Structure formats: structure tokens, C-alpha cells
Amino acid sequence: MNLILLILLPLLTAVLILLMRNSQQVKLTALIGSVAQLALAFALLLAFRNERVAGNEAQMLFELQYNWFPAWNISFHLGVDGISVAMILLTSFVVIAGVLVSWNVTKMTKEFFFLLILLSLGAYGFFISLDLFILFFFLEIAVIPKYLLIGIWGSGKKEYAANKLALMLMGGSALVLVGLLGVYFGSHQKSFDLITLANTHIPVEVQKICFPLLFVGFGVFSALFPFHTWVPDGHSSAPTAGSMFLAGISMKLGGYGCLRVATYIMPDGAKEYANIIIVLSTIAILYGAFATMMQKDLKYINAYSSVSHCGFVLLGIGMLTKTAMTGAVMQMVSHGLMTALFFAVIGMIYERTHTRQVNEMGGLLKVMPFITTILFIVGFCSLGLPGLSGFVAEMTVFMGSWQHPDPFHRIATIAACMSIVVTAVYILRAIGQTAMGPLKEGYVNLSDAKWNEKIAAIILIGGIIAIGVAPFWLNDLIGPATQIIMNKLAAVQPK
Amino acid sequence: MKNEKLLSIIQFLLLGNFIVGFFFNQTGTLFGGLFTTNALMAFEKSILSLGVYLISLLFSDWLKKSEHMPEFFILMLAALLGMFFMISSGSLLMFFLSLELSTIPVAAMANFDLEKKISSEASMKMILSSAFSSGILLFGISLIYGVTGTINFAEIPTLLDGSPLQILAFVFLFTAFAFKLSIVPFHLWTADVYEGAPMAVTSFLSVISKGSIAFILLTTLYKVFAPMQEIWYNMVMLLSIITMIVGNLFALRQQNIKRFLAFSSIAQVGFILVGLSSNSIQGTSSVVYFVLIYVFSNLAAFGVAGAIAQQTGKERIDDFRGLYQHNPFISWILALALFSLAGIPPTAGFFGKLFLITAGASKGNYLFIIVAALNLIISLYYYLRVIRAVFMDKNEHPIEKIILNPSAKLGMIICGAGIVLVGLLSCIYDYITALTV
Numbered sequence: 001m002n003l004i005l006l007i008l009l010p011l012l013t014a015v016l017i018l019l020m021r022n023s024q025q026v027k028l029t030a031l032i033g034s035v036a037q038l039a040l041a042f043a044l045l046l047a048f049r050n051e052r053v054a055g056n057e058a059q060m061l062f063e064l065q066y067n068w069f070p071a072w073n074i075s076f077h078l079g080v081d082g083i084s085v086a087m088i089l090l091t092s093f094v095v096i097a098g099v100l101v102s103w104n105v106t107k108m109t110k111e112f113f114f115l116l117i118l119l120s121l122g123a124y125g126f127f128i129s130l131d132l133f134i135l136f137f138f139l140e141i142a143v144i145p146k147y148l149l150i151g152i153w154g155s156g157k158k159e160y161a162a163n164k165l166a167l168m169l170m171g172g173s174a175l176v177l178v179g180l181l182g183v184y185f186g187s188h189q190k191s192f193d194l195i196t197l198a199n200t201h202i203p204v205e206v207q208k209i210c211f212p213l214l215f216v217g218f219g220v221f222s223a224l225f226p227f228h229t230w231v232p233d234g235h236s237s238a239p240t241a242g243s244m245f246l247a248g249i250s251m252k253l254g255g256y257g258c259l260r261v262a263t264y265i266m267p268d269g270a271k272e273y274a275n276i277i278i279v280l281s282t283i284a285i286l287y288g289a290f291a292t293m294m295q296k297d298l299k300y301i302n303a304y305s306s307v308s309h310c311g312f313v314l315l316g317i318g319m320l321t322k323t324a325m326t327g328a329v330m331q332m333v334s335h336g337l338m339t340a341l342f343f344a345v346i347g348m349i350y351e352r353t354h355t356r357q358v359n360e361m362g363g364l365l366k367v368m369p370f371i372t373t374i375l376f377i378v379g380f381c382s383l384g385l386p387g388l389s390g391f392v393a394e395m396t397v398f399m400g401s402w403q404h405p406d407p408f409h410r411i412a413t414i415a416a417c418m419s420i421v422v423t424a425v426y427i428l429r430a431i432g433q434t435a436m437g438p439l440k441e442g443y444v445n446l447s448d449a450k451w452n453e454k455i456a457a458i459i460l461i462g463g464i465i466a467i468g469v470a471p472f473w474l475n476d477l478i479g480p481a482t483q484i485i486m487n488k489l490a491a492v493q494p495k
Numbered sequence: 496m497k498n499e500k501l502l503s504i505i506q507f508l509l510l511g512n513f514i515v516g517f518f519f520n521q522t523g524t525l526f527g528g529l530f531t532t533n534a535l536m537a538f539e540k541s542i543l544s545l546g547v548y549l550i551s552l553l554f555s556d557w558l559k560k561s562e563h564m565p566e567f568f569i570l571m572l573a574a575l576l577g578m579f580f581m582i583s584s585g586s587l588l589m590f591f592l593s594l595e596l597s598t599i600p601v602a603a604m605a606n607f608d609l610e611k612k613i614s615s616e617a618s619m620k621m622i623l624s625s626a627f628s629s630g631i632l633l634f635g636i637s638l639i640y641g642v643t644g645t646i647n648f649a650e651i652p653t654l655l656d657g658s659p660l661q662i663l664a665f666v667f668l669f670t671a672f673a674f675k676l677s678i679v680p681f682h683l684w685t686a687d688v689y690e691g692a693p694m695a696v697t698s699f700l701s702v703i704s705k706g707s708i709a710f711i712l713l714t715t716l717y718k719v720f721a722p723m724q725e726i727w728y729n730m731v732m733l734l735s736i737i738t739m740i741v742g743n744l745f746a747l748r749q750q751n752i753k754r755f756l757a758f759s760s761i762a763q764v765g766f767i768l769v770g771l772s773s774n775s776i777q778g779t780s781s782v783v784y785f786v787l788i789y790v791f792s793n794l795a796a797f798g799v800a801g802a803i804a805q806q807t808g809k810e811r812i813d814d815f816r817g818l819y820q821h822n823p824f825i826s827w828i829l830a831l832a833l834f835s836l837a838g839i840p841p842t843a844g845f846f847g848k849l850f851l852i853t854a855g856a857s858k859g860n861y862l863f864i865i866v867a868a869l870n871l872i873i874s875l876y877y878y879l880r881v882i883r884a885v886f887m888d889k890n891e892h893p894i895e896k897i898i899l900n901p902s903a904k905l906g907m908i909i910c911g912a913g914i915v916l917v918g919l920l921s922c923i924y925d926y927i928t929a930l931t932v
Contacts, residue, residue, distance in 0.1 A: 069846075069921045071780065071928040072853065133849075141840045144830075147879065151887040159887055163879060170875050174868035177849070181856040181864060209861070 001047040001062050003078040003128050006088065009036055010121035014114055023109035027099075030113040034096040037120065041092035045477075048085050052480075059484055060130060060195070068134070073191050077131040082481040083329050086474060087127045087256055090336040093463050094248035095120045098241035100456035101344045104351070105153070105239070112153060115145040116241055123249045132180050132192040132261065139221075139253060140173050146234075146246065153239040161230075161237035168230040172220030176257070179213030182206060183265065197265045198488065204268045211269025214262040215277070221254025223310045225284035235303035240347025243299065247306050248340035252332045255313040259328065259485070263317055267489045270320060275408065277318030282412045284311035289422040298346045298356045301430055302339060305382060308419055309335045309390075315416055316397040319409065320489055324400025325482040327393055330474055334381075334389035334467055341460040342378045345371060348453050349434070352446045358430050363439030368448040372435040374457045379431045381464050383424045389467035394420070396475075498559045505568055506551050506902065513544040520930075524585065528647055531585040535930040539710045539783060540579050546703045546790045547575055552906030553798035554695035556805050567607060570600040571699065578707035582714075587636045587646040590711070594632070597707065598625045598675075601700060605692040617691025624684040628674035635667030648719050655722040662726060668715070669730065675708045676764050678734050679741040686745075689757035694804055697753055698797035701760045706786040709767050713779055716771065724774050728858070731772045736866050739765030743873040750811050752800045755877070756793070759836060762874055763789060769867050770851030773858060780928045781850035787923075788835065788847040791913035795832035798907055799825045806897050817893030818885045825897060826885050828907045835914045837878040838871055843918030850924070 013033030020026045051061050060079030068076040080088070098116060105112050118141070125138035143166055151162035184190060186206030187197055202210075220227040231251075235243045263270045288308025295301045309331070316328025348371050349364065350356050365372040381388040384395075401413040449457070467474055520537035524530065551558070551568075558564050577596030584590040602625065606618035640646055642661050643654040655661055670681065677685040689697045720727055742762030749755040770781040802825060803818075804810050819826040835844030848871070856864045899907070917923055 067921070069924055071777070071925060072850070137840050137845070140845065143839050144834060147882070148886060151883060159883055162887075163876070163883070166879060167872055167876055170872050171869075174871055177852070178861065178865050178868050181853060182861060184853070185856060185859060 006124045014117045038092045082477040094340045097456040100452045102241040103452040119145040149242040154237040158237045161233040165234035175217030182210040207266040207269035211266045218257030232303040236299040243343040244340040248336040281314035289419040321400045327396030331393035334393040362437040365435040370449045379427045392471040509548040517541045555902045574600040604696045613691040617688045632671030638664035679738040686757045694801035735768035739870040769855040773854040777854040785847040788843040792835035795910035799829040816888040817890030833878040846918040
């Protein structure tokens, strides 16, 4: 399996989209491209499992290395482990669903799909790069598509939201940049290579400075409190597919970076700051949940609940136990699928009712049974119903957190657990008001989901149920990779 | 019609100038050490030649209409010749003469729109400020001669020991550079001159002139004043920080696209100083690399702004609203250019800025690097303002379809290709590094 295909395929799709003449061709090309991405992701999963079954215990599989800017010791170094494979799979799911629900985009169709595919290119590149320079390159490559997608096709205060998002994410990457340079020079390796850096002991003083820079920098992408403010504005102003990509993929770049880059190469720093991470992420979980209670707009509801759910990712990382970290990665995958589906279904409802205000809707179950059923499923997943992915992921995080016997960790865990109750309240209320009750006048003639929307929803629901019913396959995939990070952490000398 | 034919011949010759210059890169010394050259200098000159060729393409509409087109090229090429001598100068005398040769013709060029008052004003401001800076430079040179007894670049470093008088001499010399590069606080002439001069001259000033001064500054700091590097490091760092901050903050509120690009180019110079401060091979190669990228990015932005101003007379950013509706091609070129100036991948500006910052970070001064990184955010804000106007804002009467003539289009395509490829193809950077060693 050649990993460079994962970059070339979206690139080729994007170029082909530019060459197409009418919007029908553009949409078909985008669809074929995203189906190919999904196929490629599954092929990668299979190849990866086969290698592991065959006894290949190497940390990274399918490694590739090309020279790129040798003067700076930068190389185009690619490779995947279980975590990356899981994230790539998630990306391909969200991409195909995003393309399908955007079938009705009429304004500048070509540019729209071009930017969508470009965004997916950035995500794939990010998840497979083992060189921090190219990781940073792919992290930033998504700025242009995000900004334009929100600003051109968005709704509401779109220019403001696009600006805020671009600037805050740029601020995050500026911190990441300084942190990376600190590691580059501070490790005395003059290397951006992830594996090289992980195998050298970076001086503790350097870690104490660079870890917060990197963690906060990546944390901005993942809605780390108090840098989460771009999330509600950005998500609610973006077009449907844009929100799906932002919440489903982009926010995961941050969590992945916190885990793979910050925590993995700087275990001393991670131990030093773990408590602060736990406090901040607990605040994010609770604050996100309570803020959601006050929202009336479906997109804002999902955006704030994303802050809360992404808090679990950072909480899992901050707990520094194997189970919690595995749970964090599972939560990334689970939340990616769930939130993408949530935004997709909100988009479907909005297209029909032309409102996103919960109190203006009611009784939609009668006219669009399929769409409201999706809404139920995604709502239950969000509040952690067993059998769906949300339960598995959050449960794993809690189990990992409970392994710490001291009161501080216990209190944080209990506080985070409480948020589930709040989640249940707002989710049930929102769904109830939307789907149940008397049908409002003017909504009588609304139609149910069309083929493209049905396929998109079924794909994402398939993912959610596959994780919920059979979590072990994901656990087995991620487990060995988190074990390596744990080994690195265990080697740290206690003070 | 006569102009048209002549222009295509001139363009052809300028292309030839670039190609020949690129392949004949020899090392040698002439005139008893007054003139030295090596492969890196030849490459630096090629960058400038390329820029001049691109200007002749991008502004061909304006050039064709001008009555005095041949004179324009004579002046521009005289300035270019001055820059070539300046880059290659081996002594302070040669340096001073060539600097004058590269400045005075530009002042005449700034007044090329003879009927416009604002151009005359720009020209006057430029000639006064450059005369002033020449005076300062001359004073610095005389002090250096006084303390070392030589004006030869090769001999000066052996005689420097960092005594107060030498520092004073260096400060005066550097002030002259600061004037030409419009480093804050010597930047005040920049915005007015840029706004008043014709677009072709503005782009020459902001790209070619600045590039050439950045190159000679490399030689001066790294070779001639190498023994005093602790002293100049702090100076360069402080100037870099205030230049970035002032340039960025003033750019935030500009309405006129030329003034906007003037302040953005001040901020870019601040960035060049970040890399320059490192005093290493990486410093040299990243500065040269950045100037190459800057040629493509800034000329593309000026080319688009020039094409719009030429046909509609509109120069305000607000007038660009809804530009994308009828002009997708130039909108994308403008967007590429601005993203490259802001340092967003996959454009080359990302690599250029990152390498400058990395070179600067090699000194271990992280506060400096954090300030530079924060400035990236501020600069993104105002570049996004233009992008927003072009792509997002609604306008009842957007700019009509701009008809580009073929050579302007060619120029924009070359710039666009340069912006994308110079970064992604790492061999270009390797080539520059190989020349530096």
C-alpha cells in the first residue's frame, strides 16, 4: 500500500473538478473521487490488519521517505499506525457524506467541490505525515478552503465567522510553529522527524516551554477552553458540508496533534501540565454542555455540544493512562461521525423548513420520518446510548480516568460524568420539540430525504453502529499505538 | 503601433537578459577588487532581471500608451545596471556610485505620468529622501575610512574591533540601508511615493529596488561587518520587530491598494530582517529565496491592481468588491498572491516565511520568534480583507470584465506558477543553498 496515493487521489480529483464544464460533471467527479477515497481507506485498513496479523510489529507501517528541503533536514516522511488508520477512515466517511449532502449546491458549484476536496487533502496529509514540517504544512493548507467555504457559501454572520475562524486557527498554528522550532533546535537534533524526536530525550527545560506551546496551539483547533470561541460561530455560519468537515475532520486535527505530537515527543512536559489540561477540559465539557442548554438554534446546539464532546478527547489525553488515551482516540472517531451526521441532518431540515430555530418546528416526524429517525439516532448517540459509538468512547475515557485513585482525578471524572445528564436534557428537549408535537402549518407538504441524503446518512450511521456494537476492532486498532505513547510516558523519571 | 512592436522586442530582449544571466554564473574580480562576482551574486541578479521582465509583461497596456516608452526602459535598465554593480561591489566607493545609479533614474520614473500632480509630488519626495539618505551614507563611509583607512570590503573586517566610532559609522551606514529598504522609523516616504507613482514604477520600487538592497545588505552584514555581529544582531532584531509591527498595524486601515501594498511590503521587509539576523548560510539562502518568492507574489498583486486601475481607474479596496463575479482569473491570481504574502500553504510564501523564521530561531531568541509569529496573524487579517472584498462582499456594480492583453496574461500566469511551484519544488531552494556555500 503506497501512502502517497492518499494525497494524490484528492489532488487528482481536485484538478479534474477544475477541468469539468458543467455542475453535473463536477458533482459526479467529486462523488467518484470520494468513493475512491473510501475504497482506499478500507484497502488501507485491510492491508494494515493483514500486516499486523502477519506479525509485523513495526511502530509505523508503509513508511515512505523522500528528500524535501534537505538543507533543513526536512523529508517527506509518511507512515501510519493504528491511530492514523482510524482517523483516515473517519475522514473518508465524512468526505463522502459531505459530498452527497452538498448535491443541491448551485452557487459556484465547481469552486465549492474543489475547496471541499482540498480540505480533505489537508486532513489525509496531516494524518499520514511523520515529519513535523509537512504535518504543519498540511495543518495550514486547510486555512484557505475553510475561510472561503464559510465566507462564500455560509449563512448569517458569515464574513465575521470566517474571519474569526481563520485568525484564531492561524493563532493556533503560530503557537505550533514556535513550539516546533523550539523542539527543532532545543532537541539538538535539528530534525523535524517525529520518530527521531521521540527517540531522543528532549531536555526537560525545553519540554516545559514547548509542550504548552504545542498543546495549546493544537488545542485551539480542538476547542480547548478558553480558545473554543471560534467553534460556535464557525460551525453555525458554515454551509452544511462545511460544518461537517470542520467539526468532523478539522477539530480532530487538533486532538491528533495534541496526542501524537505534543504528548508523544514530550512526555515530561505532558506530566508537568497534565493537571492543567484536565482542569481546562473539564471546564470545556461542563461549560459546553450548559451553554448548549441555552441554545435555540439547532446548529448552535450541535456546535456547543461539540465543545463539550471534544473536551472528552482532551480529558482522555490529559489523564495519561492507556485506557483513557484509547478512549480519546475513539471519541475523536465517534464524535467525528456523529457530529457530521448531526450537521447533515440539520442541513436537511433547514433546506425544507428554512429555519433552524427549535421552537419554530414541531411534529416533523409526521412529514419526514426518515430525517427525524436520523435525528433520533444521532441524538441518542450524542447522549451516550449503549449500542452506539458515543457510549463506547465516553465510557472508555471514564474507565481510564477512574484508574487514578487520587481525589483530584476522581472529582474531574465525576464532574465530566455529570455532563452526560445535561447532554440528555438538551438533546431530548431539542429532538422532542423538533420531531414531536403538533405539526406546524406550512410544514405539511415537506418532502422526506432524497437518495443522496439517504446514502450519506446510512454511511455515517453504519460507522456509528459498527463502533457501538463491535468496539473491539477499533480498540485493537488503536491499542498498540497508544501503548507506544504510554511506554514513552512510563519511562519518565518521577521528580 | 510603433510602441507595440518595440515593446515586444524589448520584452524578448529582457527575457534573453534573464536567461543569459542565469546560465553565465562565473566567479571573478575586476577593476582591482572594485567589482567581484560569484555564482550567488549572478543568481541574485537573475532574480532582478526576472522581475524586470515580468514588469514589462504585466504593465504592457500602460507602457504601450505611454509616449515615452523607450525612455522608460532606458531609465529602468540604467537602474537595473546600477543594482548589478551594487550587488557586485567590492568597495565602498563602488557601492556608493552604483547605489546612486540605481536610485536617481527611479525618481525620474516615478514622475512618468507627466500630467498627474501626485506623481510629481511622489518624485520630489523620493529624490529628497534619497538625497538625504545618500548624505548619511557618505558620512558613514567617511567615518569608516577614518577608522580603518580602507574602503575595500575585503580589508575592512580585519580592521574592525567594535570601538565606539566604528559603531557610529556602522549606524550611519545602516541608516542609509534602512531608508532604501523603508525600515521603520525611516519608512515615512514609502506610502506617499508608492501611491503617487505609476503602478509599474511602484512595483519596481517595492520589488526590484528592495530586493537589490536586501542582497547588498547580506554582503555588508555577513562579510564586511562580520566582526561586529553581536552589535548588529540586537539592532537588526529591534528594527525588525518595530518594522513588522508598524507595517502591519498601518496596513490594517489602508483603503488605497497601493498604500496597502506599501505598508504590507514594509512588514515583509521586517520579516526579511528576521532571517537576516541569523548570520549563517541558512540566513543567506532563506533571504535570497524569500526575495525570489516576493518577486512573484508582489508583482502578481501589483499586476492585477495595475490591470484594474488601467481600465477602470479604481484603486480602492472597496471598489474590488464582487470582483470575482466577472473576473475569476485575476481574482484567483490576486488571491494566490495575497495568500503567498500572508504565508499560507501551498503557496511559496509559506516556505519563504517559515525558512526565514527558522533561520532567525537558530540564535535561540524565542521571544523574537514569537513576535514574528504573532505578526503573521495580524498580516493575515488585512490580506483577508482584500480576499473578502473580492470573493464575498456583494456589490451592485461590480467591476466589469477586464480585458487582459496576452502579455499581461502571460505575466500573471508566470507569477501564479512561480507562487505555486517555487515552494513545492524543493530543488530551487537546494540550488540556492548550493550557491551559498
